[in-house]
Amino acid sequence: MSKNGNNNLIQNELFPNSWLRISKAAFKENIMFNNLLCHFNIENFKEAFDNLDGKKAVGIDGITKRIYGKNLEENLKELIRKIHIGSYKPQDKKEILIPKANGKTRPIAISCFEDKLVEWITGKILESIYDKTFIRNSFGFRPNKSVDEAVKAIYYSLKDNRRSNVIEIDFSNFFNTIPHKKLIRILGKKISDNRFKGLIGRFLRVGILEQSGIQKVSESGTPQGSIMSPILANIYLDEMLDKWFIKEYSSYNNVIVRYADDAVFFFKKKEDAENFMKDLFDRVNKYGLSLNEDKTKMIDFSKNGNKSFDFLGFTFYWAKKFNCTRKTLKFKTRKETLIKKINEFYEWIKSSRNKMKTKEIFKKTKEKLIGHYNYYGYYVNQRKLYHYYWEVIKSLFKWLNRRSQKISFNWEKFKRILLYNNIPKPPVLNELKQLERSNLILCQY
Numbered sequence: 001m002s003k004n005g006n007n008n009l010i011q012n013e014l015f016p017n018s019w020l021r022i023s024k025a026a027f028k029e030n031i032m033f034n035n036l037l038c039h040f041n042i043e044n045f046k047e048a049f050d051n052l053d054g055k056k057a058v059g060i061d062g063i064t065k066r067i068y069g070k071n072l073e074e075n076l077k078e079l080i081r082k083i084h085i086g087s088y089k090p091q092d093k094k095e096i097l098i099p100k101a102n103g104k105t106r107p108i109a110i111s112c113f114e115d116k117l118v119e120w121i122t123g124k125i126l127e128s129i130y131d132k133t134f135i136r137n138s139f140g141f142r143p144n145k146s147v148d149e150a151v152k153a154i155y156y157s158l159k160d161n162r163r164s165n166v167i168e169i170d171f172s173n174f175f176n177t178i179p180h181k182k183l184i185r186i187l188g189k190k191i192s193d194n195r196f197k198g199l200i201g202r203f204l205r206v207g208i209l210e211q212s213g214i215q216k217v218s219e220s221g222t223p224q225g226s227i228m229s230p231i232l233a234n235i236y237l238d239e240m241l242d243k244w245f246i247k248e249y250s251s252y253n254n255v256i257v258r259y260a261d262d263a264v265f266f267f268k269k270k271e272d273a274e275n276f277m278k279d280l281f282d283r284v285n286k287y288g289l290s291l292n293e294d295k296t297k298m299i300d301f302s303k304n305g306n307k308s309f310d311f312l313g314f315t316f317y318w319a320k321k322f323n324c325t326r327k328t329l330k331f332k333t334r335k336e337t338l339i340k341k342i343n344e345f346y347e348w349i350k351s352s353r354n355k356m357k358t359k360e361i362f363k364k365t366k367e368k369l370i371g372h373y374n375y376y377g378y379y380v381n382q383r384k385l386y387h388y389y390w391e392v393i394k395s396l397f398k399w400l401n402r403r404s405q406k407i408s409f410n411w412e413k414f415k416r417i418l419l420y421n422n423i424p425k426p427p428v429l430n431e432l433k434q435l436e437r438s439n440l441i442l443c444q445y
Contacts, residue, residue, distance in 0.1 A: 026132055093206060
């Protein structure tokens with residue numbers, strides 16, 4: 001990455017962290033990255049070890065973080081040796097099926113712990129090379145980016161009713177259909193290190209042990225659950241979708257907002273939106289992907305209409321303010337998402353009530369409520385926060401009273417228990433996340 005040894009020495013002194021050195025080099029035009037395996041060193045592996053959650057599900061070998069850490073130094077030295085001589089091969093991943101709101105399941109691939117270490121460093125290298133090159137309105141799985149920022153980008157793009165033609169897209173099984181060859185070809189535009197690309201290729205082609213016991217070989221896709229899957233997906237979508245939109249369609253009146261494989265587009269002119277839709281399907285097919293035609297659609301999202309659209313668990317819509325005749329942009333927890341969250345808590349308390357102490361149940365309930373408020377806690381959404389809260393309370397009351405044949409408490413006693421355990425109600429309006437403080441003021445005309 002540097003022209004000579006002296007430059008390397010200066011750069012190492014100024015940027016002792018691998019990721020800072022790579023990020024610094026990434027700002028240079030037309031740079032090609034080589035010799036990236038040097039970043040698979042003992043210091044970076046120890047950083048990866050410290051950052052991995054030891055409570056996560058284990059892979060097919062059953063090795064936990066605690067077990068691997070008993071001989072950490074020796075294990076890492078042997079791992080580094082295998083990576084540098086090219087003999088390292090990731091083990092098969094274990095498939096876990098996660099229920100979805102629509103009744104279907106989403107497959108998650110669980111790596112063995114040692115493979116997670118390699119994936120962590122690989123992901124950090126890719127993030128350091130590419131993140132600064134991504135467009136501003138790409139928010140998913142990026143450092144210093146968040147769902148809050150994506151929501152704000154949507155809100156400020158639409159609140160003045162300037163861009164009323166909305167296109168929402170839905171990829172068909174995106175993560176599992178990314179073509180490996182096309183992905184490696186895109187990486188090759190910035191990375192000339194064939195050994196590093198070969199390492200990524202081995203992870204892409206690794207086998208997956210399904211819950212049925214059948215082993216399948218990955219012929220396409222970056223399996224969800226893989227640590228480096230999000231950055232690889234962002235790299236692919238940045239090339240296929242983001243940069244293309246910016247070059248061909250983007251303007252002050254035409255905006256993209258993307259979070260991982262979820263994306264929405266806003267246009268002032270209907271003609272521009274229609275032309276984009278025509279080209280979009282060809283573009284996606286060219287890159288070996290497909291769109292769900294039923295869920296990929298254009299919406300007339302004008303203020304005078306009655307249309308809505310969903311994004312990141314929220315439904316965006318126009319509605320009148322209290323005591324007002326004019327409409328304003330609002331959003332709320334998506335109906336299907338709210339039902340799923342309520343059902344998840346219901347099933348959790350039903351199955352946990354006899355396995356955990358009451359104190360621990362209330363502690364976990366408090367954590368679940370706070371997590372829900374942190375994600376969905378916007379002032380325009382307070383009503384749905386209370387909906388979730390009261391459903392949680394009703395489930396608690398029902399199932400804690402069924403831990404024995406005798407009823408444990410009545411409603412008045414239960415309310416005192418909630419107060420004693422600090423079970424939080426949704427925050428008051430001025431403590432919720434706000435986009436425009438003026439929206440809290442009642443309309444005067």
